[in-house]
Amino acid sequence: MTSAVGSTPSGAPTRAGGEDRQAPVRPHRKRWGRTAGWLGWLWVLPALIMYGFFVLRPLVTTVQYSLYRWNGIGQAEWVGLHNYLTVVTDSDLLKIISNAFILIIFFSFVPVCLGLLVASLVRRLSAGPFGTVVRTVLFLPQVIPLVAAGIAWTWLLSTDGLVNQILRAVGLGGITRAWLGEFDTALPSVGVIGTWVMLGLCTILLVTGMSKIDPALYEAARIDGAGPVREFFAVTLPSLRQEIGVCLTVTIIAALASFDIVYISTSGGPGIQTTVPGLEIYRLAFSQRQVGLASALAVVLMVLVLACVLPIQRLTREDKA
């Protein structure tokens, strides 16, 4: 029964043939089609109002602010695209943006690669108690506030923390340091926190995806003489396109829009070594009172997120039914 025809008001006129076949119920469905069609908006409206008022409106306002010099209190001064010019020429702001891209390596690239490695080794997470415990534990970083992850890792990476303790225990006492406090190691250390948060989610998503692959594909590959490596590239990787796309999307957004972890673990320091756009927007808008510049940076951040995420979506989802 092609029920969609009659109940889709906009589709009904063009598909008269479908309606003829269903003549007996037509009066009812026609009436519903006309009245409930527009009345149906009553169902959608509350969500749209909240979305419009608390997301779309501020979004437009951000773009508007970005064209002004404004300290948040006094008179705003129209400066056109000047704030954007500052964002793309100021060396500090460029470094801050590049920091976010370096974090992508840790938030996104490493978890996805490690996740793929682990997932291909595990293939099917055993359904027994071992599997349940593993799943539960690996999801813990997703469940706790990122702030708590930041605090835990600040302690772990501190001078007296576990990381240095382990290094000393294995005879690498020479390289111990305050990992989050030194110029060379601060950003990678923040990145490691992100890896810890994202790794479990990526692993489980990839394992889930892998469990849906037809085992016959693997058997065929093995019979053809493929080793684990060839098997991975010939069977596993192509079958996981969608899951990899999801992992990349989620983690890249988390890296570019990171705030909580950085705010807690380093506040952007030392210098601006670990400052990320999210933190800089917060600082510019609420401590430096440069609302216009903060907004321009916000718009740039949004564009960067879209520029990274949309191609991934397109590449990994095109064959989705």
Add this chain to the structure above:
Amino acid sequence: MNLTSRGERLTGRIFLIALVVVTLLPFLSMLSAALQPRGTVPTGLAWPSDPQWGNFGAAFTAANMGVLLQSSLLIVVGVVPIGVVIATMAGFGLGHLRVPGGPIAFGLLLLGLTLPLEAVVTPLYYQMRDLGLLNTRWAIILPLIGLYMPFSVFWMRAHFTTVPKELSEAARVDGSNTWQLFWRIHVPLARPAIASLTILLFLWTWNQFLLAIVLVDDATKRTMAGALGAFQGQWGTDLVLLCAGSLLILTPTLIVFLIFQRQFIKALIQGSLKG
């Protein structure tokens, strides 16, 4: 026929166990620090000879934890039911009633799926100030409902598009109007999708940090995560108390997670696959 060798499976297990250990270490390290005598400088991971379980009590009092819990609960109670109800309605309208022009509304919502919160937080501050809501829990509750709409509607619409039309047609013939159709037939059927959405919204609300610190100065009116940020500022130097406090603050999510573990993981997996 299983051609996966035992060696490979063993390697897999070893990797998994290593991953589990690495995931747990930060928690264990925090716990060991939280149990040291106050005023001492704890080292990495060392079980204290005389664990000071009283530190948790001290942190509970120092952080005014009772009030924080209540505040977080109030915010969750403000956000989650309203968010879930209006998202379910919108999902029904867009996915099942297929309102005319629905795809446009849906496209508009999709815009918000990848939106970083930082992109709207500054105007939200001034918007809340003009509404006179700064420093009230409404300043967190109202924007969060809006910010969750793209995902929530997406989620519920995905459910409603799979419900067969015949169901509604039968109910129509029996004389029920759209409202009755929604509440009596479709909401009960959507229960699993609604439950998952509820879990996710609870989690994201409880852990919301940026909005809480920007829009509410008073830590006792924030979410748990926001309060934890203030707690760190206040007790940052007292590592023992900070670790004890952090563990206390993440316990509620942990408990909820362990109780609804299956649903949580399912929701998180589906949530990221759909989102």
